[in-house]
Amino acid sequence: MTNLRIGTRRSLLATTQSGHVADALEALGTPTELVEITTDGDRSQASGVSLVGAPSTGVFVSALRDALLAGEVDVAVHSLKDLPTYATEGIALAAVPPREDPRDVVVARDGLTLGELPQGSKxxxxxxxxxxxxxxxxxxxxxxxxxxxxxxxxxxIAEGTYDAVVLARAGLARLGRLDEVTEVLDPLQVLPAPGQGALAVECRADDTETLALLARLDDPGTHAAVTAERTLMATLEGGCAAPIGALAEVAEGDDGPELWLRAVVLSEDGALAVRRSASAALGTDPTTWPAEAAKLGGDLGAEMLADGGDELMTQLRDAQSSTPEPNDPPSARSAEVHNP
Structure with a gap:
């Protein structure tokens, strides 16, 4: 049996995540090998060049997809929050494995939380x-x-350049570095990015054998949750660099499984926000969950647009169109598209 070639970015976090997928496939009796691919986003990070002016989504994805379509790899593994919300011809999202904790965390000097940091802390x-x-x-x-x-x-932080950094808990969990976390941020205060904590496993749309194999890795609850979050983001027409937070969770209701979705879209300075939540019954057949989740996300996104989100998104697009030139100093708004 030939090895199933899994395409991955070269970073430690990416290879660790892809290794988890490889382990799951090995457990199913499928031999695998990791094939490291350098993306445009990786080259930008390595050279210290800002991603200002780059597309707001997909800079860490396109090289893996190109390798997949060229037949250089059989499977591609991504952080799902990096995926553009639009479909790519010839590519299928074959599986979304069980999600890590999607919350954001703080790693700060002296074991401090955000609220304990002195005013003016970086x-x-x-x-x-x-x-x-x-x-x-x-x-x-x-x-x-x-x-x-x-x-x-x-x-x-150890160098004294910053007092704290904010990261995704999932990345630190996968790297075995949760002991460095000084605070886990409550989603009531800071909602995570749509899809945060989840992995996307893709293959060629016409590769029916690999599609069937990867489907065994799919977690219906996680898949439904991220579908709702990403459909909401697409409805708001926001990329992964827009200040949009969303979190969906499956819960057991009186009449069966339900999907609860919370979301927020904000101005860049956080002074203005549209925050909404909604829920929907999923039914007992998990094959129908993606459609129900997409409807929930689309409906809530449309409600948020009607309640002021449209104006906020217009302001954000206008601000992004006047982004500084790539040689200007990076800001918190534009420093990087991909955020661990």
Whole structure:
């Protein structure tokens, strides 16, 4: 039996995530090998070049998909929050495995939480979503931009460059570094990015054998949750660099499984926000859950647009169209598209 070739980015986090998928496939009796692919996003990080001016989604995805379509790999593994919300011809999302905890976390000096940091402390994040929601908390901290992998970001605290960094808990969990977390942020205060904590496993749409194999890795609850979140983001016409937070969770209701979705879209400074929630019955047949989840996300997104989200998104697009030139100093708004 030939090895199933799994395409992955070269970073430690990416290869670790792809290794989890490989292990799951090995457990099903399928031999695998990891094939490392360098993406445009990786080259930008390695050279220290800002991703300002790059498309707001897909900079870490396209090279893996190109390798997949060229037959260089059989499977591609992505952080699902990096995926564009539109379909790519010839590519199928074959599986969304069980999700890690999707919340954001703080790693701060001296074991401090955000609320314990003195006013003026430098808190680093490359995510406009995190910036807007933390600004809205009114803590008086200074939000600054940051690039680089987890090691680089956390290392800046020891160097004294920053007082804290904000990261996705899932990445630290997969790297075995949760002991460095000083605070887990409550989604009531900071909603995660749509799809955060989940992996996307793709293959060629006409590869029926691999599609069937990968389907065994799919978790229906996770798949439904991220479908709702990403459909909401698509309805708002926001990419992964927009200040949009969303979190869906499956819960057991009186009449069976239900999907609960919370979402927020904010101005860049967090001063304005449209925050809404909704739920829907999923039914007992998991094969129908994606359609129900997509309807929930689309309906809630449309409600948010009607309640002021449309104006907010227009303001955000206007602001992004006047983004500084690539040689300008990075800001927390534009420092990086991909945010661990």
């Amino acid at each position: 808190v680093a994040t490359g995510s406009p979503r995190r910036v807007a929601q933390i600004e809205a908390l009114g803590l008086g901290v200074e939000l600054v931009g940051v690039r680089g992998n987890v090691d680089t970001r956390i290392g800046r």
